[in-house]
Structure formats: C-alpha cells, structure tokens
Amino acid sequence: xxxxxxxxxxxxxxxxxxxxxxxxxxxxxxxxxxxxxxxxxxxxxxxxxxxxxxxxxxxxxxxxxxxxxxxxxxxx
Amino acid sequence: xxxxxxxxxxxxxxxxxxxxxxxxxxxxxxxxxxxxxxxxxxxxxxxxxxxxxxxxxxxxxxxxxxxxxxxxxxxxxxxxxxxxxxxxxxxxxxxxxxxxxxxxxxxxxxxxxxxxxxxxxxxxxxxxxxxxxxxxxxxxxxxxxxxxxx
Numbered sequence: 001x002x003x004x005x006x007x008x009x010x011x012x013x014x015x016x017x018x019x020x021x022x023x024x025x026x027x028x029x030x031x032x033x034x035x036x037x038x039x040x041x042x043x044x045x046x047x048x049x050x051x052x053x054x055x056x057x058x059x060x061x062x063x064x065x066x067x068x069x070x071x072x073x074x075x076x
Numbered sequence: 077x078x079x080x081x082x083x084x085x086x087x088x089x090x091x092x093x094x095x096x097x098x099x100x101x102x103x104x105x106x107x108x109x110x111x112x113x114x115x116x117x118x119x120x121x122x123x124x125x126x127x128x129x130x131x132x133x134x135x136x137x138x139x140x141x142x143x144x145x146x147x148x149x150x151x152x153x154x155x156x157x158x159x160x161x162x163x164x165x166x167x168x169x170x171x172x173x174x175x176x177x178x179x180x181x182x183x184x185x186x187x188x189x190x191x192x193x194x195x196x197x198x199x200x201x202x203x204x205x206x207x208x209x210x211x212x213x214x215x216x217x218x219x220x221x222x223x224x225x226x
Contacts, residue, residue, distance in 0.1 A: 001166035001212050002188030003196070010211045013189035024209040027196070031203040034171035038145050041176040042091045044084055048128045054216065070216045 022067060029061045085110050086120035087129060090143050095177060098160040100148035103138040114138070128220055145172030157181035167196070167210045174198040 004010045007024065014021045025033075036057045040046045049057060051070045058068040066072040089109045093101040101109075103117035118137050124130045133139035133148065140148045142165050147153075153164035157179045164170040167185060174181035183196040188211070197204040214221075 001168050001210055003167040003170075003185050003194055004189060004209050004211060005187045005192060005194060006207070007209060009187050009189040010209060013211070016189065019213055022212050022215070024211055027203055027205050027208055027210075030168060030210050031171050031175075031198075033168055034145070034175040037168075038172040038176040039178070041145070041172075042088075042095060044088065046087070046129075058216075067212075067215045070219075072215065072217045 023063065023065075025061075025063065029063070032061055033057070082112070082116060083120050083123050083127075085112075086117055087124055090124075090130065090140065091146075091176075094143060094146050094162070095158075098162050100140045100143050100146050102140065145169030145176055153183055153185050155181050155183045170196055171198065171203065 002013070004013065010021060010024060037049065054070050055068070058064065086106055089106045090101060093099075093105060093109060103114050103121060107114040107117040121130065121132050121137060121140065125132055130140055130144070131142040133141045142148060145164050145168070147163040147165045147169070149163065151163045151165060153167060153170045155162045155164050155170050155173045157174060157177050162173050164173050164183065170183040170185060179198075180200065181198045185194050185196055186192060187194055194206070194208055
C-alpha cells in the first residue's frame, strides 16, 4: 500500500508497472483504518479483525464492493 | 503452560520490546524477556503467523519480518514517535504505529511514483490531513498471499 500526492501520480505508477488501478482512499479513511486495526495491538486481547468485521469496518468508511471483501473470489 | 497463554505472552513480548526499542525482536530476545526456551518462542512465532498476527522472516523462523504495523527491516515508511524511530510496513501501517502506540507521530514517507517527500503527521491524536491518497494494489481477499508485496 503506497502513498501518492495525487491521482495523477497513482495513474503514472500503475502505467509504469502495468497494473490495474484500484480504489483510492484519503488520509482520513486511512487513519480510521489504522485505528480500527491497531489501536489495541499492544494489549492482551489484540487480534486481527475477522472477515465479517473487516467488511463492517470498510463499509463504515464507504469502502464497499468485492475489492474490500476478504471472502471475495472475484480476484482469483 | 497452555499454548494460548504462551502465544499471548510471546505476542505481548514482541510488541513491548518493539515499542520500547524501535526494533522488532528475534526469538532469542523474546525468550529472554519472558524466560522461555528459544525453541518455544520460534514455535509461537509460527502459530502467531497462522493467526495473521506476524510474519516470520522467510527462511529464518527465528526472526520477524513484520509484526504489523511494525516492520522488522527498514522500509520507505520510517515513523518517529515517543522519541524513537520505527519502520512501518506500508502507508496504512505508518498511521498504524501512531494508533498502536497511542502517540503523536511523524512519518517522512514519499510518493510511490515520483519519490517526492510526503510527510504524514498525527498531532494531538488526530491526523494532519493532506490531499494525498493511498492506493491498494491488492484486493482484501489476497492481502496475506504475499504480504511483503501487499
């Protein structure tokens, strides 16, 4: 997961690596993802979110569709 | 000692050492911290990998490549927090280190294509928002297929 100044540099990177462009997220969304994933990482009860929890977290940030579905088989 | 208890102790030791030193420990350092045999620490690394909580170094199960959000090797996402320097695995994890440490932080990252310096900052517990974007090259269903690439 890389950081870019703008959509234009994302497009240039995708073209240079012959990769398809996927959804972009802004810094507020990225921060919220980081908090959901890692705020309790140094505690006894820390664990990775389960698949259904991941879908719920993504949806709360407006990230929906098969790209954000950890159970999707669209990408095999 | 039940397996789950040992894994939890190892997990906490990994993260405590990392938070305190800025460096992800190996099995020797973990075993000394919690007074277990090093082979037990290595085995626990494997079980924590199965739970997708860390990634051992390929070819060397005594070392940790990733204890997300922390990286066991230098990356393009250095993070300064609490007076220490850490390395994040990716841009998500750069913010993740601030979230995990509950600390303000600065990451002097760069544009993935041009290399231009792009600074990420968490100040007073919130991100200093810039019009930058993060791009995920891999769908969520395949993030752990090749975590280093992801």
